[in-house]
Amino acid sequence: MSEIYLDYNATTPVAKPVQEEVSFALAEKWGNPSSGHRLGQMAKKALEYARTQVASLLNADPSEILFTSGGTESNNIAITGLCQAMSGKGRHIITTCIEHPSIMNPCLHLLEQGWEVSFIKVNSQGVADPMEVERALRPDTVMVSVMLANNETGAIQPVAAVSQVAHRHGVLVHSDAAQAVGKIPVDVKDLGVDYLSIAGHKLYAPKGIGVLYCKTDAPLGRIMFGGGQEQGLRPGTEPVPLAVGLGAACNFVARDINAESERQKCLREKLYTELFRLDHTIIRHGDPENTIPNTLSVSFVGKNGAEILSRVPEVMASTGAACHDRTIKVSHVLAAMGISPEVASGTVRFSLGRGTTESDIEKAVRLIGRLFDRM
Numbered sequence: 162m163s164e165i166y167l168d169y170n171a172t173t174p175v176a177k178p179v180q181e182e183v184s185f186a187l188a189e190k191w192g193n194p195s196s197g198h199r200l201g202q203m204a205k206k207a208l209e210y211a212r213t214q215v216a217s218l219l220n221a222d223p224s225e226i227l228f229t230s231g232g233t234e235s236n237n238i239a240i241t242g243l244c245q246a247m248s249g250k251g252r253h254i255i256t257t258c259i260e261h262p263s264i265m266n267p268c269l270h271l272l273e274q275g276w277e278v279s280f281i282k283v284n285s286q287g288v289a290d291p292m293e294v295e296r297a298l299r300p301d302t303v304m305v306s307v308m309l310a311n312n313e314t315g316a317i318q319p320v321a322a323v324s325q326v327a328h329r330h331g332v333l334v335h336s337d338a339a340q341a342v343g344k345i346p347v348d349v350k351d352l353g354v355d356y357l358s359i360a361g362h363k364l365y366a367p368k369g370i371g372v373l374y375c376k377t378d379a380p381l382g383r384i385m386f387g388g389g390q391e392q393g394l395r396p397g398t399e400p401v402p403l404a405v406g407l408g409a410a411c412n413f414v415a416r417d418i419n420a421e422s423e424r425q426k427c428l429r430e431k432l433y434t435e436l437f438r439l440d441h442t443i444i445r446h447g448d449p450e451n452t453i454p455n456t457l458s459v460s461f462v463g464k465n466g467a468e469i470l471s472r473v474p475e476v477m478a479s480t481g482a483a484c485h486d487r488t489i490k491v492s493h494v495l496a497a498m499g500i501s502p503e504v505a506s507g508t509v510r511f512s513l514g515r516g517t518t519e520s521d522i523e524k525a526v527r528l529i530g531r532l533f534d535r536m
């Protein structure tokens with residue numbers, strides 16, 4: 162039986178029109194954008210066009226778009242660069258307990274360097290409360306970083322409300338939007354953020370390209386040193402074909418984002434309903450009305466998520482806990498939601514995408530059902 166890919170939050174395939182643009186750029190736009198001659202300037206033009214495509218998806222100005230190598234780098238530049246620029250004001254930052262390691266680990270690194278970090282708790286649906294952010298704000302707080310959509314549960318965070326609260330106190334706001342961009346409309350002005358991270362490979366662009374949106378005049382210190390590319394903030398010869406790919410991907414997802422979002426939501430609800438029919442004890446994580454439309458995180462109580470996926474290898478999805486030396490290591494996200502290790506160990510995250518069909522969902526449920534009959 163053919164394989165069913167339900168792991169689009171891990172990564173997406175490169176969309177056909179994106180592949181074509183990247184191939185063309187690889188063949189024709191290989192000049193160095195810093196070169197003054199015709200080939201260099203052709204590459205520069207392609208790079209700048211890609212920048213306008215990304216800016217248009219986010220409702221930003223092209224001058225506010227910095228190309229990076231991906232979500233991890235964007236998050237590192239945002240956290241470290243901002244703290245460096247603002248250290249004269251104070252040494253306190255606020256984030257949540259459910260961030261991706263590319264936010265968590267720079268924060269832990271800052272802790273080791275004497276900074277203070279407040280980690281905001283989430284409720285049982287995996288959502289942070291802007292009032293908690295307000296309570297954590299101090300005169301020496303320099304930034305708040307709250308992700309837009311969680312990678313494990315899909316839970317959408319109240320970033321616009323967080324921005325309002327933080328800005329009332331003169332504090333800058335960053336959001337890791339790696340899991341949201343391309344799945345739901347993301348408008349930096351509506352969100353009111355000063356910085357926002359994107360990972361190209363989560364929205365049908367190639368791996369190795371991302372973006373940090375940095376609002377005009379928002380401070381950002383340099384953490385890398387080299388040539389003056391990307392306003393000196395992300396130096397190094399720009400990977401033009403990858404940037405072209407990200408621009409094309411932004412264009413690709415923008416065309417029908419609302420219709421596609423609705424389609425995936427319907428398929429996800431079908432998946433949940435059919436899984437529930439198989440096993441009435443399953444527990445769903447997150448409020449379906451407040452998650453990105455493609456993500457379904459469920460726990461099969463009394464079963465093991467990793468075992469399910471290994472015994473149904475045709476269904477490619479992710480787990481929410483890992484077993485090391487017979488102890489269960491629950492993901493920090495599920496733990497923050499108060500989910501017990503026993504329940505967390507039965508967690509499977511299904512994430513749908515543009516390639517997912519109704520027949521994929523039916524096949525996946527059939528395969529899992531057959532396994533449950535055998536178990």
Ligand SMILES: Cc1ncc(COP(=O)(O)O)c(C=O)c1O
Nearest residue numbers: 231232233261312337339340360
């Ligand atoms: C929420 C979130 N932020 C950041 C990243 C890191 O992105 P990248 O793999 O492009 O470094 C990921 C990737 O899984 C993610 O899910």
